Amino acid sequence: MSLVGADRFKSRAAAALADANLKLAIDRTTRTARAKREAAVADWPGFSKARDLGRRIKDHVIENLDHYLVEFERNAVASGAIVHYAASAGEACEIVIRICREADAQTITRSKSMLGEEIGLPHALDAAGLTRIETDLAEHIVQLSNDRPSHIIWPALHHTREDIAALFREHHHTPQNSDDVAGMVASARRQLRAGFLGADVGISGANFLIADSGAICTVTNEGNAELTTTIPRVHIVTAGIEKLVPSLTHAFILLRLLVRSATGADITQYTTFHCGPKRTGDRDGPEAFHIVLVDNGRTRMLAEGLGEMLRCLRCGACMNHCVVYNEIGGHAYGGVYPGPMGAVLTPVLDGLEKSRDLAHACTLNGRCQEVCPVDIPLPAMLRGWRDKSWAQGLEPNTQRGMIGLWAFAAARPDLYRFGTRLAMRAVRLFANGGWIEKLPLAAGWTRYRDFPKPAARTFFEQYQAQKRRPNA
Amino acid sequence: MSAREDMLAAIRRALPRERDPQDIAATAEALALESIESRPRLPNSDLAEAFAARLVSDKVVGASVDRVARLEDAPAAVRRYCAVHGLDPTLVLQPDPDLQKLNWSGFTISASIGGDETLAVARARWAIAETGTLVFHSSPESPTLLSFLPLHHICIIDRAKILAHLEDYANAERSAPAPRNVNLITGASGTADIEGALVRGAHGPAFLHAIIVG
Numbered sequence: 077m078s079l080v081g082a083d084r085f086k087s088r089a090a091a092a093l094a095d096a097n098l099k100l101a102i103d104r105t106t107r108t109a110r111a112k113r114e115a116a117v118a119d120w121p122g123f124s125k126a127r128d129l130g131r132r133i134k135d136h137v138i139e140n141l142d143h144y145l146v147e148f149e150r151n152a153v154a155s156g157a158i159v160h161y162a163a164s165a166g167e168a169c170e171i172v173i174r175i176c177r178e179a180d181a182q183t184i185t186r187s188k189s190m191l192g193e194e195i196g197l198p199h200a201l202d203a204a205g206l207t208r209i210e211t212d213l214a215e216h217i218v219q220l221s222n223d224r225p226s227h228i229i230w231p232a233l234h235h236t237r238e239d240i241a242a243l244f245r246e247h248h249h250t251p252q253n254s255d256d257v258a259g260m261v262a263s264a265r266r267q268l269r270a271g272f273l274g275a276d277v278g279i280s281g282a283n284f285l286i287a288d289s290g291a292i293c294t295v296t297n298e299g300n301a302e303l304t305t306t307i308p309r310v311h312i313v314t315a316g317i318e319k320l321v322p323s324l325t326h327a328f329i330l331l332r333l334l335v336r337s338a339t340g341a342d343i344t345q346y347t348t349f350h351c352g353p354k355r356t357g358d359r360d361g362p363e364a365f366h367i368v369l370v371d372n373g374r375t376r377m378l379a380e381g382l383g384e385m386l387r388c389l390r391c392g393a394c395m396n397h398c399v400v401y402n403e404i405g406g407h408a409y410g411g412v413y414p415g416p417m418g419a420v421l422t423p424v425l426d427g428l429e430k431s432r433d434l435a436h437a438c439t440l441n442g443r444c445q446e447v448c449p450v451d452i453p454l455p456a457m458l459r460g461w462r463d464k465s466w467a468q469g470l471e472p473n474t475q476r477g478m479i480g481l482w483a484f485a486a487a488r489p490d491l492y493r494f495g496t497r498l499a500m501r502a503v504r505l506f507a508n509g510g511w512i513e514k515l516p517l518a519a520g521w522t523r524y525r526d527f528p529k530p531a532a533r534t535f536f537e538q539y540q541a542q543k544r545r546p547n548a
Numbered sequence: 549m550s551a552r553e554d555m556l557a558a559i560r561r562a563l564p565r566e567r568d569p570q571d572i573a574a575t576a577e578a579l580a581l582e583s584i585e586s587r588p589r590l591p592n593s594d595l596a597e598a599f600a601a602r603l604v605s606d607k608v609v610g611a612s613v614d615r616v617a618r619l620e621d622a623p624a625a626v627r628r629y630c631a632v633h634g635l636d637p638t639l640v641l642q643p644d645p646d647l648q649k650l651n652w653s654g655f656t657i658s659a660s661i662g663g664d665e666t667l668a669v670a671r672a673r674w675a676i677a678e679t680g681t682l683v684f685h686s687s688p689e690s691p692t693l694l695s696f697l698p699l700h701h702i703c704i705i706d707r708a709k710i711l712a713h714l715e716d717y718a719n720a721e722r723s724a725p726a727p728r729n730v731n732l733i734t735g736a737s738g739t740a741d742i743e744g745a746l747v748r749g750a751h752g753p754a755f756l757h758a759i760i761v762g
Binding site for chain 1: 551552554555556558559560561562563567569572573575576579580582583585586587588589607609643660663664678679681686687688691692693695696697714715717718719721726727728729730731732733734735736737738739740741742743744745747749750751752753
């Protein structure tokens with residue numbers, strides 16, 4: 077998407093940091109998410125063993141992706157599904173829109189899917205003149221407010237309940253008369269029920285593609301996926317090829333990890349396996365069942381050493397625990413996927429040149445990998461993007477010049493020691509007590525926090541002094 | 549099908565070695581079996597007790613449970629539920645032959661489901677004690693929407709069909725062809741989309757009631 081731009085990341089981040097309401101909204105959700113995940117993990121003695129098993133299952137699938145893709149296709153076709161392949165986001169949207177047109181569809185219900193967001197499907201449906209109804213409560217909020225998701229599990233996390241109450245009062249036929257969350261949820265239920273019943277096509281994503289049956293799995297807490305996929309004449313699934321698992325049992329093993337990491341529950345209220353269209357005698361279900369299998373950079377990731385990222389279950393734990401995400405929120409990242417996993421994926425989807433700042437907007441504290449249910453080495457992958465950005469000459473000249481200067485000095489110990497000695501003494505002149513409130517060339521730091529006053533002598537000077545003292 | 553061929557070719561270029569499908573299947577099977585070592589332990593070896601306790605715990609949203617000795621006692625249990633919740637004795641009954649044979653006198657029964665039903669009564673195929681989950685397979689005798697459109701969802705489950713873990717369900721149905729829909733239902737519909745606060749009755753039922761038979 078064109079929203080990504082190196083200079084624009086900094087301005088978006090600055091705008092987000094200045095938005096106190098946003099900070100409040102992010103904090104209300106991620107604080108709960110962290111506490112619930114921690115409790116769920118503490119409650120399950122087998123978690124670390126299961127996490128290791130989950131990682132190996134995903135690696136096994138990725139190592140044999142062609143095998144499982146062919147097996148899935150064979151079984152899906154046998155169940156009556158029509159399987160499509162899309163190399164790019166654009167191709168995937170074209171296929172979906174063609175199916176909608178062939179079905180003479182007017183109204184389309186959609187159940188939240190990150191792959192759908194990734195390929196820009198909501199926008200493509202609107203541009204094709206189709207009536208799109210987002211049925212996930214958060215996506216409904218995002219649709220009404222005409223903005224973008226800011227989290228992969230809670231897309232409307234950037235809205236406070238006060239914002240949402242006002243939004244529903246403006247748009248709903250019979251809005252809630254109080255600002256409590258239950259009233260708002262009831263209002264959305266009333267509003268969306270007619271949409272569910274009148275839709276021609278339902279579109280969902282898939283959390284898993286089950287190779288040995290050809291079924292696809294959706295998980296929701298609201299029940300909107302089932303209403304989206306059972307009532308309309310046509311069900312279209314869009315899914316990334318990395319969602320394959322060998323069998324139902326493997327899906328269950330990963331589900332335990334996914335749900336606990338995402339919301340802290342042990343299972344979602346609704347976990348549904350969809351296998352083909354309506355069968356003889358069935359009283360409900362879609363007449364046609366299409367599965368669009370999407371590459372969109374995934375085979376390139378495999379070829380370029382980013383295969384570990386294909387393990388990702390899209391649980392959102394990495395962003396809930398990320399100090400940067402918690403300060404700036406999802407929109408500042410500019411891509412579809414925010415947070416640590418987004419900083420790794422966005423350069424694949426949008427190009428490194430436009431998104432190289434994301435890999436730098438990371439403290440490398442390692443928390444994301446610790447909470448990742450499939451142990452993706454996110455910090456190492458972010459460092460990999462920094463290396464690539466340097467090697468491809470994408471870092472700005474001033475930065476290259478400064479680092480060149482540092483490298484020149486670092487290779488000459490006497491010059492380096494002289495320089496650091498001088499710098500420390502100069503910096504100490506700005507101190508007031510133990511802290512420095514304002515420092516030339518470091519306004520970016522001191523605007524938000526004081527800089528500690530350096531010690532009187534450099535580490536090397538202290539080290540030399542210690543060495544000279546015989547019994548120290 | 550050129551997009552398909554391109555995708556497979558790109559994968560095979562990135563994964564240069566050939567592997568025997570039998571080896572792949574053996575590795576997958578070994579991985580599946582390993583879950584025995586890590587799956588959550590049940591608090592009670594009696595599966596009906598464990599399932600019932602789980603349903604009414606704070607881990608499951610909006611669920612309640614009742615127990616009866618025989619399937620014939622189910623209508624009386626449904627009547628009790630209606631009384632507790634102040635509901636008219638009007639319900640949609642799953643077109644399951646065994647349920648249809650029961651004595652539903654005093655109830656107004658509807659066979660098909662509309663967009664805004666109050667109460668549906670259905671028989672679940674399996675239950676899973678680990679998570680407090682009820683499992684439905686879609687079929688002419690078990691429409692999917694029965695579990696999603698009503699406000700109150702009453703699920704009847706035979707004690708003998710309560711399994712311990714999710715994997716046990718996969719094993720129990722291993723040799724059977726996959727139905728169109730498998731619905732694993734755990735409690736009432738809910739959402740945490742507004743500030744992470746959990747609210748029940750988002751789009752699906754706001755109440756789930758299990759009746760364990762036997």
